[in-house]
Amino acid sequence: MRAGTLEGDFASRPAAADRLALLPGLIVVGAVCFNAGLAIVNGNVAGLTQAPVVVAEVLFVTLAHAVALSHYRREMAPWYGLLGLLIAFAVIRSLSSQTLDVKYVRDVMIIPTFVVLGLTFDARRLTRVIVAIQVVMLVFLILEAVNVQAFSDLFKIQDYYINTRGLTAEDFWNKDSTLFVSATRPDGSFLSIVDLHRLSSIFLEPVSLGNYCMVVLAFLCACWRELGRPTAWFLAITTAMAMVGCDGRLAMASVLPMVLCCTFAPACLAIVPWSTFRASWHLASCW
Numbered sequence: 001m002r003a004g005t006l007e008g009d010f011a012s013r014p015a016a017a018d019r020l021a022l023l024p025g026l027i028v029v030g031a032v033c034f035n036a037g038l039a040i041v042n043g044n045v046a047g048l049t050q051a052p053v054v055v056a057e058v059l060f061v062t063l064a065h066a067v068a069l070s071h072y073r074r075e076m077a078p079w080y081g082l083l084g085l086l087i088a089f090a091v092i093r094s095l096s097s098q099t100l101d102v103k104y105v106r107d108v109m110i111i112p113t114f115v116v117l118g119l120t121f122d123a124r125r126l127t128r129v130i131v132a133i134q135v136v137m138l139v140f141l142i143l144e145a146v147n148v149q150a151f152s153d154l155f156k157i158q159d160y161y162i163n164t165r166g167l168t169a170e171d172f173w174n175k176d177s178t179l180f181v182s183a184t185r186p187d188g189s190f191l192s193i194v195d196l197h198r199l200s201s202i203f204l205e206p207v208s209l210g211n212y213c214m215v216v217l218a219f220l221c222a223c224w225r226e227l228g229r230p231t232a233w234f235l236a237i238t239t240a241m242a243m244v245g246c247d248g249r250l251a252m253a254s255v256l257p258m259v260l261c262c263t264f265a266p267a268c269l270a271i272v273p274w275s276t277f278r279a280s281w282h283l284a285s286c287w
Contacts, residue, residue, distance in 0.1 A: 024067055024121040025129040028114070031060045032133055032212075036140075036155065036202040042163055043156030050164045057106060061113055068116040076116045083112040127231060130219055137212070138238050141201040141245055148197070152178045157204050180205045185247075199245035210248025213239050217255065221262035 034056045042048040068076060086108040094100045118126075144151040157180050161167045172181045183197045183206060198206035216239045224232055243251050 021122055022125070024064075024117050025125055027060060027063050027067065027117060028129055029133060031064075031114075033136065033202055034060070035204055038164070039155040039157060039160040039204060042160045043154070048160075048163055050166070053164050061106075061109060064113050064117040067120055068113075071120040073119055076119055079112045079116050079119075083109065086112070126219075127223070127227060130216065130235065131231060134216065134235060134238055137201045137203075137209075137242065141199055141242055144199050144201060145194075145196055145245065148179070155204060157200075160204070182206050194244065196245065198247045199242070201242070201245075206246040206248065209242055209246040210251035213243045213246070213248060213251045214254050214258075217251075217258055221258050224262075 035053075038048060038052055038056065087105065090101070090105045090108060093104070140151070143154075156178070158169075158172055158178055161180065162169065167181075174181075174184045177184055177197065179197060180200060183200065185198070200206045200209050203209040203212060216235060220227075220232065220235055220239070227235075243255075
């Protein structure tokens with residue numbers, strides 16, 4: 001009986017470890033989708049305040065650092081050093097202006113936080129996480145493009161931002177739209193390929209969708225050779241659709257520099273004497 005119990009315990013350990021290995025990916029998915037989830041609750045269940053948004057953001061950042069620190073690696077040291085410098089600058093900035101800008105602190109923490117989280121994740125699973133988020137984004141992108149009323153009724157974006165971000169009805173200049181304030185531009189779209197408002201999908205804001213497109217583009221440039229052709233082209237085509245849909249100027253302007261950089265950077269690295277930089281990096285890591 002005891003032997004059977006021990007055998008069961010040992011058999012369950014790989015499964016438990018495998019579930020823990022998925023945790024960084026689940027944190028990323030949650031961080032991407034929580035605003036959309038809260039908007040649905042706000043619009044269809046009960047009105048929210050700013051508190052649930054703050055709690056959710058603190059929760060995801062705390063979880064990310066808990067996972068990172070429990071799997072600490074020396075490669076994380078420069079990123080934690082950068083995070084410390086950014087927080088110190090935010091504190092000095094707050095003291096000099098005598099106002100605490102929590103949003104600024106939150107914004108500067110995001111990149112180092114998710115970089116150190118990414119260092120704990122199995123790279124072989126990363127493509128699945130990206131594709132899963134991309135599929136969700138695409139489903140709601142199509143819904144918004146095909147039936148904007150159903151999309152608006154589901155998320156009630158204006159109500160969500162008024163309740164949780166301190167905006168007022170007067171901040172939404174287009175009284176004919178129930179979407180985010182930047183879903184329509186007074187001077188028209190940057191691209192006139194499709195006759196639609198600026199799409200936002202699960203990100204609720206067109207600019208946030210454009211920022212997401214830049215992240216997926218960077219992933220594509222870095223991993224194109226390792227990705228299967230169907231996956232690579234699915235991500236490329238759907239990201240292009242999202243870029244056109246959100247009419248993101250910065251996202252579109254980033255395409256050529258990213259592609260050129262990833263195309264020619266390997267050749268440049270091959271001819272630059274990096275031994276000196278490697279030695280300096282080693283010393284910095286030891287420090």
